[in-house]
Amino acid sequence: MKKDVYILILTAVLLAPVYVFSQNSALEQVSPEDLRRLEEVVKQLEETPSQTQAVSAGNDFNLDLIWKTNTLVPYDYPGKALPTVMSGVTIYALADVPKPQNLTYSWIVDDASSNREGPDQVGRGKYSFLLVTYQIPKFTHELRVTATDETTGRSASAGLEIKTVLPEVYLYAQNNNIFSNLASSVINFLAGAESGLMARAFYFNTRGLNDLDFKWFFNNKEEENTGARPEILPVTVSERSPAGSQANLKLEIQPKSKRANIHERAAARTTINIIKNNQ
Numbered sequence: 001m002k003k004d005v006y007i008l009i010l011t012a013v014l015l016a017p018v019y020v021f022s023q024n025s026a027l028e029q030v031s032p033e034d035l036r037r038l039e040e041v042v043k044q045l046e047e048t049p050s051q052t053q054a055v056s057a058g059n060d061f062n063l064d065l066i067w068k069t070n071t072l073v074p075y076d077y078p079g080k081a082l083p084t085v086m087s088g089v090t091i092y093a094l095a096d097v098p099k100p101q102n103l104t105y106s107w108i109v110d111d112a113s114s115n116r117e118g119p120d121q122v123g124r125g126k127y128s129f130l131l132v133t134y135q136i137p138k139f140t141h142e143l144r145v146t147a148t149d150e151t152t153g154r155s156a157s158a159g160l161e162i163k164t165v166l167p168e169v170y171l172y173a174q175n176n177n178i179f180s181n182l183a184s185s186v187i188n189f190l191a192g193a194e195s196g197l198m199a200r201a202f203y204f205n206t207r208g209l210n211d212l213d214f215k216w217f218f219n220n221k222e223e224e225n226t227g228a229r230p231e232i233l234p235v236t237v238s239e240r241s242p243a244g245s246q247a248n249l250k251l252e253i254q255p256k257s258k259r260a261n262i263h264e265r266a267a268a269r270t271t272i273n274i275i276k277n278n279q
Contacts, residue, residue: 059156062096063147067162072204072212082165084203085261089131089162095147101125103147110142124150133164137263140164168202169253169266179232186246186271192239197270199231199251204264206255217250235272243276 068090069083083089095103107121107129121129131141144159171183179198189195199214206212214230216223227234233251249272254265 059158060154061156063145063156063158064094064096065091065143065145065158065160066094067091067160071202072206072208073202074200077202082203083133083162084164084167084205085133085135085137085263087133087164087205089133091129091131091143091145091160091162093127093129093145093147093158095127095156097149100127100147102149103127104150105129106146106148108144131162133162135261135263136164137166138164165203167204167253167264167266169251169268170200170202171251171268171270172198172200174198183268183270185269186273188273188275189235189237191237191241191243191274191276194234194236196227196232196234197249197251198233199253199268201231201253201266204253204255204266205260211256212253213256215252217252218247220248220250237272237274241274243274245274247272 069081069087071081071084071087073079073081091107093105094100097103102124104124105122105126106119107126108119109129109131127147129143129145131143133139133141140161140163142159142161144157146155146157148155172179173181173183173187174196179196183197187197201209201212204212209229209231212230214225216225216233223233225233249270251268252265253267254260
């Protein structure tokens with residue numbers, strides 16, 4: 001609070017016509033040199049918290065890392081897309097300096113410099129780095145970057161871990177023409193009624209659902225999907241189906257591309273239970 005008061009007072013002084021009292025108590029205007037000194041004091045007060053934090057972390061300035069990947073997630077999914085095997089992940093280094101593009105960035109992934117000469121990437125303005133994850137599922141990549149100002153010698157380092165995940169798929173049951181209910185292990189379908197199931201796929205290295213192959217099985221027998229959308233399976237239960245009869249449903253998804261990794265696939269299962277109107 002005290003520092004904020006000092007900044008407020010000094011800023012007000014700088015923005016207004018500035019006068020000081022001389023030793024003879026005469027009112028005199030502040031010189032340009034005095035203004036320069038006041039500006040330096042204000043700047044020092046404003047920078048003190050961040051500099052203290054940087055020094056305590058062993059850095060000369062703050063350096064943060066953020067990343068993104070373009071694996072498939074539903075359009076309305078509020079979470080973050082996660083990398084799977086062989087995913088491209090872009091990491092950005094955010095340096096708290098006036099001209100971060102003038103810094104020299106040195107990137108090291110999984111201690112690569114320990115088994116080969118030099119870092120994975122180094123150069124002026126190289127504040128972003130593209131990582132292609134390993135073919136090993138659930139592998140954790142360790143990444144570190146150092147940003148250096150070659151003119152002043154100031155530098156900062158930051159690191160993070162990126163863990164790959166396996167693709168996932170979830171089934172949603174139709175309710176009033178809306179697929180809003182996550183399917184449980186057993187779903188009750190009314191005999192003689194029309195319904196459906198929708199699959200929501202996560203973390204595949206594809207641009208869209210049309211790049212995926214959906215295979216639906218009833219009691220281990222593949223069922224042809226005649227619907228217009230491959231991720232939606234229309235289900236019509238015969239009126240003659242006895243109450244209490246059940247069918248095991250399974251969905252398998254994998255990319256259509258033959259170059260896809262063997263681990264880039266997912267499956268979901270549920271049991272359909274037939275009920276009557278009086279149940």
